[in-house]
Amino acid sequence: MSAAPSYNFAYLDEQTKRMIRRAILKAIAIPGYQVPFASREMPMPYGWGTGGVQVTAAIIGANDVLKVIDQGADDTTNAVSIRAFFAKVARVQTTTHTHAASIIQTRHRIPEKPLHAGQVLVYQVPIPEPLRFLEPRETETRKMHALEEYGLMHVKLYEDIARHGHIATTFAYPVKIEGRYVMDPSPTPKFDNPKMHMSPALQLFGAGREMRIYALPPFTEVVSLDFEDHPFEIQHFDQPCALCAATGVYLDEVILDDQGGHMFVCSDTDNCEERRAQGHRGALAGHRLEAGR
Amino acid sequence: MRDGQWRDLYDLSEAERRLLMRTDWGFVHQNPADGLRMSVSAGANVGERLMAVGGRHYGQIRATATDWLGRVEISADRIDDQPRSFSGGMRQRLQIARNLVTGPRLVFMDEPTGGLDVSVQARLLDLLRGLVGELGLSAIVVTHDLAVARLLSHRMVVMKDGRVIESGLTDRVLDDPREPYTQLLVSSILQV
Numbered sequence: 001m002s003a004a005p006s007y008n009f010a011y012l013d014e015q016t017k018r019m020i021r022r023a024i025l026k027a028i029a030i031p032g033y034q035v036p037f038a039s040r041e042m043p044m045p046y047g048w049g050t051g052g053v054q055v056t057a058a059i060i061g062a063n064d065v066l067k068v069i070d071q072g073a074d075d076t077t078n079a080v081s082i083r084a085f086f087a088k089v090a091r092v093q094t095t096t097h098t099h100a101a102s103i104i105q106t107r108h109r110i111p112e113k114p115l116h117a118g119q120v121l122v123y124q125v126p127i128p129e130p131l132r133f134l135e136p137r138e139t140e141t142r143k144m145h146a147l148e149e150y151g152l153m154h155v156k157l158y159e160d161i162a163r164h165g166h167i168a169t170t171f172a173y174p175v176k177i178e179g180r181y182v183m184d185p186s187p188t189p190k191f192d193n194p195k196m197h198m199s200p201a202l203q204l205f206g207a208g209r210e211m212r213i214y215a216l217p218p219f220t221e222v223v224s225l226d227f228e229d230h231p232f233e234i235q236h237f238d239q240p241c242a243l244c245a246a247t248g249v250y251l252d253e254v255i256l257d258d259q260g261g262h263m264f265v266c267s268d269t270d271n272c273e274e275r276r277a278q279g280h281r282g283a284l285a286g287h288r289l290e291a292g293r
Numbered sequence: 294m295r296d297g298q299w300r301d302l303y304d305l306s307e308a309e310r311r312l313l314m315r316t317d318w319g320f321v322h323q324n325p326a327d328g329l330r331m332s333v334s335a336g337a338n339v340g341e342r343l344m345a346v347g348g349r350h351y352g353q354i355r356a357t358a359t360d361w362l363g364r365v366e367i368s369a370d371r372i373d374d375q376p377r378s379f380s381g382g383m384r385q386r387l388q389i390a391r392n393l394v395t396g397p398r399l400v401f402m403d404e405p406t407g408g409l410d411v412s413v414q415a416r417l418l419d420l421l422r423g424l425v426g427e428l429g430l431s432a433i434v435v436t437h438d439l440a441v442a443r444l445l446s447h448r449m450v451v452m453k454d455g456r457v458i459e460s461g462l463t464d465r466v467l468d469d470p471r472e473p474y475t476q477l478l479v480s481s482i483l484q485v
Binding site: 147151152154158162163228229 | 311352
């Protein structure tokens, strides 16, 4: 009797993982360049992170510790199920702590805690082509990348200023890599753009439906596009996190009732929980009841 | 090229040819929708070439765009409107502004007045003639409207089946056509 059939390590077959690794190596060699790869069907719908999952499956090893976040949170459906998926098919350790993870797969956020060398950040990307909304032809956008014709990207920013008085793009804010390729940082808030610049961690981007992989090797120059008289700015919040009183972090608005009540809380749940464990208390954190009263 | 060198067009790389297309050359399409970005504002349409050659100052780009809209007789308060909301004549004038903003030296116009009614045509031709004289640019106009040709052009070539069959000064070709096809063309004009 043989053992019950099980998945190949990390779900994908070895040939597929090799193919993806080759694409990743090429992507690292040309920072910001979109490398086509033969994206596979995954046991999840497109738009749920098939690209990120394939990249993670190709690079994960038995000793890796995996963290998955979805809009900064460790405990939403997407994050929980991808973590469970890899715990099952690769039998790896998982964690919610940013500093303890060796691979962090993310959907649309970069953790607040600075990443360190040796960590890999894997992004799930819906539309890898930053020029797509202005130029629908793939043949043309590829040519524009090849010839470094990026005037069109500024047309979009111009439109923003003409309509709203300021650059109203707040997520998927286009960046230029090492003075060469213009890249879509996936729909992360522009708040996170400065974190990509000169990051000691390796950053990999996987777009499953669009079949593209691109990458930022550690310590890569990442510059957000802007105008001389309308420079790039990140979002600012005029109040701290309501739970952990953190400032200078990205906050989510949570609606409390139908009377217009709302609160702002950290989008990065791990950072928020850690701060609360250290004793930081926000305005709405609630306080332990006194014994006997 | 702008650096004063003579270059063979057929030896240029694609990157250089495309650079020419957005600096020293212009291309005015017959259908303005082909030559404009219909989903971005008029100002962005005019500014696109400036940004494509490295313009990164919003205020200056907008000032230049406003100036050019004025030159092609589009009022400045339409600068943030999309070309979708423009009439055919306005679109065509916007397309001309978009092409001329980088000061090209050669503009190719494919039936620029096709599809416009006669009064709009006349204004557009007037505008074109003014701009050509003022900016000292050369224009190649493709047209089958001989009246337009006579009004606008100094020289004329007649093409049939993809070949040039006759060329010369406009007046000479129109008043003394030599090829049978040209004679047919000229004699086919309706005399009112």
